[in-house]
Structure formats: C-alpha cells, structure tokens
Amino acid sequence: MKRMTFRVLDVGQGSGNFVQVVDDAGDPLCSVLVDLGSTQNRDEAGVPSVKQVLTLLAKRPLIDLIVLSHSDEDHVNLVLDILEAPDIPPKSITVERTCYTGEWDWYLKRGRNVLEAIQEHTRDERPPEAFLEADHNDFTGGDEAEPFLVVEDLKIWLVMANATSALTGLRGKRPNGYKVNTNSAIVMLEFHGAQFMVTGDATGGTLFEVNKVIDTGDSYRNFQNIRMLTVPHHGSLTTLVNVAGTNTRDDKDKGKARANVKKFVESTDPDSITVSAGRRVDWKHPDNETLKFFWPAVGGVPLWDGIPEVDERHFYTAYFWQHADLAGGADEKWPVGPSGFYSVLTRYNIYTTFYVDGPAQHVRFPNAGTSHGALGVVLPPSGSPFLTLPQQVLAQPLGVAWTYTVQVKGGIEETTLVPEVNRPAYLRMVAALGGVPEGWPDPAALGDAPTVALPSRSVGDVVPVPRRVVPAPRREAPTRRRPLPRLVALP
Structure with missing residues (x-):
C-alpha cells in the first residue's frame, strides 16, 4: 500500500521540504522538492540534509517536481548541492518539472544560476516554468478546481503566487525584500485527503490574497484537512502583520493586519505547524507572538508522543x-x-x-x-x-527535522509524526549522556543512515491520529473550533 512521507528538513536558517510517495517496500514512486536552502548552520544542518535527500533519491534518481517559492538564498542555494553533488556522477539526478516565481536572473547564487542548473538536469533540458499571472492559483473554479499536477495519488495545488500587492516594481531591477517575499508561491500537497501547506516567505499581503481565494464561492471546501502548515517567513512577526509593505506603527493598521492573520488561521485551521529557522538575534524569528496566532488551531491531540520524563x-x-x-x-x-x-515545553502541535x-x-x-x-x-x-x-x-539536539507519514488503512487516513536528528547530532546526544539509554539505537548499528529518529517512549512509537477519508462537509464561516485547554501546574 502506498504511503507518503513529508519531511520538513533541518537546514539551519533556511527552508527545505522533501516529499515522497513510496510503495509497500519503501521504494519511492515519486519525489517532490519544495525549496532547499541554508544561510546559517549550513555545514551542521544543511549539508546533512542534502545527504539525506540524496540517500532517499538513490533508488529512483528522479525529482518529479521542484517548486521554488521565491529566489532568496536560504530557500534555493542547496538545490545546487543536490544536482551537482561531488560524490555522484554528473547529471545523475533528473528533474521532470520545475516552477518558480520572480525573475530568472534573481536565481544567480554563488556564481551559478540555480534555474540554469535545474534546466541542465531536466528531461530534454526543458526550461523551468515561471508563475507569472497575478494572484495565480488553482482554486478559482470552486468545486471544479484542479491541481496543477497529480502523480502517484499525490495532488499538488498552487494556492497563491504573485500576490497582487507584490506586483508593483517586480519587473526589471530587483525589488525590495518585502515584495519578493509577498511574491512567494504557496503550495499545498494532498495525499488521500491529508493536506500539507508550504507558505515560503509569505507576508501579510500574501495571506490577504489567500483569504480572498478561500472566501470565493465554495473554495473553502478545498481546505478542510490541513494536517501541517509551515509558518510563513520562518515565523517572522514583522512581515506577518504587514499588509501594505510599510512598517507602520499606526494601531488601526496593525489591528487590521492582525485580524488578517487570524482570519488566515481560522480559514486553514491546521492541525500542526512547523517552523524552519536558525538563531538570528537581529531577525528575531521564529517569534513567539507569531506562533500564538496559531494556538487556537494546534491544541488538539499531539501528533508526537514527546518526552516521557516531562509528561510527554x-x-x-x-x-x-x-x-x-x-x-x-x-x-x-x-x-x-x-x-x-x-x-520551552508544550504538548501543542508546534514543531520548530x-x-x-x-x-x-x-x-x-x-x-x-x-x-x-x-x-x-x-x-x-x-x-x-x-x-x-x-x-x-x-541532552537535546539544536536542530530537528520533522517527518510526517500518511497512509490509508481500511478507509482510515492515519498521519504520524517522527522527529529526526542528523547522525553527528545524535552521537553528541549519546556522548552527553555517557552511554546509550534503553530503547535508543546503538550508534554502532546505524550503518550509513544519515539521520536517526529521536527517541520518545520507544523509537518510532508515535500515536496515529486517524481521520476517515470522506468528502468534506459544507461548513459555515470559519470559527475558532478548538478551545485552548488549561494546563494544570504539577505538584
């Protein structure tokens, strides 16, 4: 039976998401890469993540789709490492299709244009496709909406690209960072009803346009089961509560901007959120004020058991x-x-x-x-x-990758979550404890594995959250459906 794995990779400061559909034997049937870049902790986190992706591609060295949400260095520069890895033959990785936003020249990184490199690895060297239309999305047809790609039961939807508020000045010379971020492509990957939304560096302006899409006709029906949503722009507060592209201090405008974010959270209602970011004091992200917008949505059943010594x-x-x-x-x-x-500690489905x-x-x-x-x-x-x-x-790692697995058993969709650390980080954890705790993998038995599942009760012991695969019912206007439970102080 097919299953999907969605990996939110640990790349330090940056972003990388690698998705595969595999068969019963675990052999890949299709692969999708949504962004891959790092500008901090590149050697400690980014390079091991590249090795992990290459390992996962070894049996089937074909990437069916690459989506580059925008041209920022920390979202694209590691793509070159995937395609031009020194330890594999040139052009051994083939790319079927690529989509991107922005101008071709914006993707020049380290003296090499990422899009040109991708084209050299694409069948017949077909050029990558640019999302050029204003407010480009796949949902204007309501119930008749169609994903722009379907492969091995995996549907890939374009939720938004080139949000209108970003278009001023986009052609020609490079625009400012806010406009590039607002221009980000937001994609949603769906496998047997389980949906995963990747938001790139979307800003408040981007979310404003997404809210309009969801509010159009019956489009909301297409956003009924979002299992995971990546928090926009690495959890930045500055750009999230910014719709107009100016850092206004006007309380009225800030109030509108915050209401815009709350509406987006209510409309998407994700079961869990992930944040990919590094420790940058000047950028201050992920910002806990940003994460608090999502608290009403992510307080349900934990997708991961957590750590037993601190009450899971x-x-x-x-x-x-x-x-x-x-x-x-x-x-x-x-x-x-x-x-x-x-x-800090939590049982909420907040995963950084x-x-x-x-x-x-x-x-x-x-x-x-x-x-x-x-x-x-x-x-x-x-x-x-x-x-x-x-x-x-x-003895906890600095960085963790979060791996979601979706499969259907007897008509029931099950989504599970396992955190993974790269091999060097795991060895440091074991060394800090002075030995291998019971239930943890023996470092001598890891073989060539680039990552290790982070132990909780026992390795791989996660609580599945079932959801029957049925057509989504019509819902009224989005409301806050989950109250925030109070945690009781321990004695």
Whole structure:
C-alpha cells in the first residue's frame, strides 16, 4: 500500500521540504522538492540534509517536481548541492518539472544560476516554468478546481503566487525584500485527503490574497484537512502583520493586519505547524507572538508522543519579546538574557526545526536556587507551570527535522509524526549522556543512515491520529473550533 512521507528538513536558517510517495517496500514512486536552502548552520544542518535527500533519491534518481517559492538564498542555494553533488556522477539526478516565481536572473547564487542548473538536469533540458499571472492559483473554479499536477495519488495545488500587492516594481531591477517575499508561491500537497501547506516567505499581503481565494464561492471546501502548515517567513512577526509593505506603527493598521492573520488561521485551521529557522538575534524569528496566532488551531491531540520524563511534552524554541506569557506570579519571570530566545515545553502541535537553543537549555531562574536544577517553562497557554528537567532531558539536539507519514488503512487516513536528528547530532546526544539509554539505537548499528529518529517512549512509537477519508462537509464561516485547554501546574 502506498504511503507518503513529508519531511520538513533541518537546514539551519533556511527552508527545505522533501516529499515522497513510496510503495509497500519503501521504494519511492515519486519525489517532490519544495525549496532547499541554508544561510546559517549550513555545514551542521544543511549539508546533512542534502545527504539525506540524496540517500532517499538513490533508488529512483528522479525529482518529479521542484517548486521554488521565491529566489532568496536560504530557500534555493542547496538545490545546487543536490544536482551537482561531488560524490555522484554528473547529471545523475533528473528533474521532470520545475516552477518558480520572480525573475530568472534573481536565481544567480554563488556564481551559478540555480534555474540554469535545474534546466541542465531536466528531461530534454526543458526550461523551468515561471508563475507569472497575478494572484495565480488553482482554486478559482470552486468545486471544479484542479491541481496543477497529480502523480502517484499525490495532488499538488498552487494556492497563491504573485500576490497582487507584490506586483508593483517586480519587473526589471530587483525589488525590495518585502515584495519578493509577498511574491512567494504557496503550495499545498494532498495525499488521500491529508493536506500539507508550504507558505515560503509569505507576508501579510500574501495571506490577504489567500483569504480572498478561500472566501470565493465554495473554495473553502478545498481546505478542510490541513494536517501541517509551515509558518510563513520562518515565523517572522514583522512581515506577518504587514499588509501594505510599510512598517507602520499606526494601531488601526496593525489591528487590521492582525485580524488578517487570524482570519488566515481560522480559514486553514491546521492541525500542526512547523517552523524552519536558525538563531538570528537581529531577525528575531521564529517569534513567539507569531506562533500564538496559531494556538487556537494546534491544541488538539499531539501528533508526537514527546518526552516521557516531562509528561510527554516536547521543546520548541522561539524569540520572546516580553514576560507576559508567564502569569503565575511575581516570582515567575524570564531570566535576563542577551538574546531573547528561549526553549520551552508544550504538548501543542508546534514543531520548530530550531529545537533546543544551547545557551537556553540550562536556564536557571533567579528564584530557583541550584538545588532545583534546570527548570523548563511549559507553554502554551500562559500561566503554565515550571518543570524540573531531569538530566537525560537536557541532552537535546539544536536542530530537528520533522517527518510526517500518511497512509490509508481500511478507509482510515492515519498521519504520524517522527522527529529526526542528523547522525553527528545524535552521537553528541549519546556522548552527553555517557552511554546509550534503553530503547535508543546503538550508534554502532546505524550503518550509513544519515539521520536517526529521536527517541520518545520507544523509537518510532508515535500515536496515529486517524481521520476517515470522506468528502468534506459544507461548513459555515470559519470559527475558532478548538478551545485552548488549561494546563494544570504539577505538584
């Protein structure tokens, strides 16, 4: 029976998503790459992810579709490493089709044009296809909407490209960064009803146009089962609450921009979110204020068991502007730190590739005292408890890749989630613990595996979240359907 794997790759600061449909034996039937680039932790994260993708392509060295959401370096530069890897013969990877936004010349990276390299590896050297139409999308037909590509039961939909608010000045010389980001292609991949939306570096302006698409006729019927959504622009708050392309401080305009984001979250209602980003103090992303927009949607059944020693929670790392999230009392304050990045615990379906920040994972709160050991903060929601972190929990990786698997059994769609770390990171975790804990893979038995599943209860023991594959019912105007549960402080 076919199944789909969707990998949100750990590339450091950047983005990469690799999707495959495989058969019962695990042999690939089709492969899709949506962005692949890195501008920070390239050697530690980006290069191992390239090796992982090449390993997955070894049996079938064909990429059926490459989508480049936009031309930013941290979304495209590793594509060259895939196509021109020194340890494989030239032109051994073949590309069937490529789509991109922006101008051809914008893809010149490291003295090599990424689009030209792709064309050299494409059948008959067919040139990549540019999304050129304003507000280009596949959903204007409502119930008659058709994906722009279907391969091995995998449907690929174009949700938005060239959002209208980005078109001014796009032709000719390179426009500013906001316009390039707003121009991002948003694609949705669907396998037997399970949907995964990749948003590139979309801005508030992009989401404004997406909201209009979803609101048109019965188009909302096409967005009923979004299992995962990548948070736009690495979780940036600045561009998310920005519709006009200017950083206005007008409260009225900011209010409209925030309402625009809330409407997008209500309309898409994702079961989980992922954020691919690195630790950049100047950019401040992923921003926890951005992630809070999604809290009402992602508080359902956890897709991953989490860590048993902290009550099946997992970490995520984000930038925190203020201490307002800690509402438990005067003694519960964030420690003073130079960066503003903190690693927190949650059961919510919030999954960041920047998993545990090294300087933040051994945080001691001023009132804790050394006898209490390291303390972890549980978010969301606000006013949550502190937990004392056992020693084995402190051995966590800086970066994690998140791998979703979708399969259908007896008419039931099951989606599971497993975090993966690259091999060097796993070896560092084992070394930090002074040995291999029970249930963890023996490093000597890893063979040539480039990645290792991050253990929870036991390796690969994840809780499937079933959903019967049936036609989506008509729904009323989007509403907040899941209340935020309160976490009870542990004794």
